[in-house]
Amino acid sequence: MNSRIWLSSPHMGGNELKYIQEAFDTNWIAPLGPNVTGFENDLKQFLNTEKEVGALASGTAAIHLGLILAGVKADDEVICQSMTFSASANPILYQGATPVFVDSEPDTWNMCPIHLEEAIKNRIAQGKKPKAIILVHLYGMPAKIDEIVSIANQYDIALIEDAAEALGSTYKGQNCGTFGEYAALSFNGNKIITTSGGGAIVCKDEASKKKAVFLATQARDDAPHYQHSEIGYNYRMSNIVAGIGRGQMEVLEAHIALRREMNLFYKNIFKHVEGVTVFEEPTNDYFSNHWLSCITIDEEKANFTREDLRLALWEKNIESRPLWKPMHLQPIFEKYPFYGTNVSENLFNNGLCLPSGSNLTRQEKERITQVIAAFLA
Numbered sequence: 001m002n003s004r005i006w007l008s009s010p011h012m013g014g015n016e017l018k019y020i021q022e023a024f025d026t027n028w029i030a031p032l033g034p035n036v037t038g039f040e041n042d043l044k045q046f047l048n049t050e051k052e053v054g055a056l057a058s059g060t061a062a063i064h065l066g067l068i069l070a071g072v073k074a075d076d077e078v079i080c081q082s083m084t085f086s087a088s089a090n091p092i093l094y095q096g097a098t099p100v101f102v103d104s105e106p107d108t109w110n111m112c113p114i115h116l117e118e119a120i121k122n123r124i125a126q127g128k129k130p131k132a133i134i135l136v137h138l139y140g141m142p143a144k145i146d147e148i149v150s151i152a153n154q155y156d157i158a159l160i161e162d163a164a165e166a167l168g169s170t171y172k173g174q175n176c177g178t179f180g181e182y183a184a185l186s187f188n189g190n191k192i193i194t195t196s197g198g199g200a201i202v203c204k205d206e207a208s209k210k211k212a213v214f215l216a217t218q219a220r221d222d223a224p225h226y227q228h229s230e231i232g233y234n235y236r237m238s239n240i241v242a243g244i245g246r247g248q249m250e251v252l253e254a255h256i257a258l259r260r261e262m263n264l265f266y267k268n269i270f271k272h273v274e275g276v277t278v279f280e281e282p283t284n285d286y287f288s289n290h291w292l293s294c295i296t297i298d299e300e301k302a303n304f305t306r307e308d309l310r311l312a313l314w315e316k317n318i319e320s321r322p323l324w325k326p327m328h329l330q331p332i333f334e335k336y337p338f339y340g341t342n343v344s345e346n347l348f349n350n351g352l353c354l355p356s357g358s359n360l361t362r363q364e365k366e367r368i369t370q371v372i373a374a375f376l377a
């Protein structure tokens with residue numbers, strides 16, 4: 001049996017161990033230190049922003065802290081894109097708040113501005129103005145940012161970007177993760193760069209970053225003893241893990257180029273296949289890192305379903321996966337309000353993510369080409 005081809009696996013650059021070695025040599029084995037500061041500076045510089053970056057234990061922690069900083073409390077309502085990974089929505093419930101889900105639009109697969117505004121108006125009419133909006137840039141594709149930002153400003157609601165999948169993606173030349181009051185980045189094992197596990201929060205200013213780091217390190221008041229007047233969390237990134245991050249930052253641009261090449265690879269494979277569409281940027285304003293390359297299948301025209309293709313790949317030890325199952329269809333979230341139609345549901349039913357790693361070898365790509373060609377024949 002051929003070895004497994006993964007959807008997206010860690011791809012080390014080479015200098016990660018050098019930074020870890022430095023941490024050992026200087027005994028900075030703690031959730032603070034030169035690698036943490038260095039990684040934060042690297043990220044800030046890469047994002048080309050005045051905003052401040054705080055390195056955390058995970059992207060989920062970043063979303064949670066973003067909600068806290070936006071003032072979300074128990075019984076508040078928070079609008080969240082329905083089509084996403086559950087980690088976008090779970091922190092709403094950590095806060096004891098209520099998620100209100102909004103459907104996708106077909107161009108970027110992200111939050112539909114029309115249904116967003118409908119949701120806001122309807123919640124206000126019911127007596128409750130939402131406290132925050134969680135916008136996701138799925139698979140690296142920037143959302144319809146101009147429209148969403150304008151609605152968030154019009155109704156004066158905090159925008160939190162979940163840019164976990166979109167490091168290096170831009171909209172009109174500006175980096176995803178720098179549009180909202182707060183944004184979350186993730187360095188989980190399957191993301192475009194990884195620290196094995198980790199994340200970062202992008203904060204609108206220095207004061208809010210300070211607050212984020214304070215909350216992420218158990219909310220210790222300024223006193224010689226342990227004194228607390230707020231609930232704290234253990235959410236800070238360790239200096240060892242941040243060393244991996246510094247090494248990964250050296251290869252981020254290369255990884256983006258390679259992921260984008262994978263998208264062209266699939267465009268080429270499916271060029272003449274009726275009923276199969278490779279997901280791509282709707283206009284030149286959008287630049288996706290193409291974290292994962294995805295296709296949608298029109299069953300009538302293609303004469304096969306996404307499950308037919310997924311199982312054919314799996315039989316040859318090639319991993320692929322259906323698109324994110326929308327939150328409003330998940331057992332844990334289906335009782336919450338939802339605004340939209342069936343856009344995200346159809347994407348889930350007909351879409352498939354294909355192996356997209358920056359570390360796929362020429363031989364592996366040939367295997368993928370051959371298996372898909374045999375399936376189509």
Ligand SMILES: *Cc1c(COP(=O)(O)O)cnc(C)c1O
Nearest residue numbers: 058059060085087164186188199
């Ligand atoms: C990975 C991911 C997260 C969570 O990040 P972690 O670092 O794994 O906690 C959140 N949202 C989306 C869309 C993701 O893909």
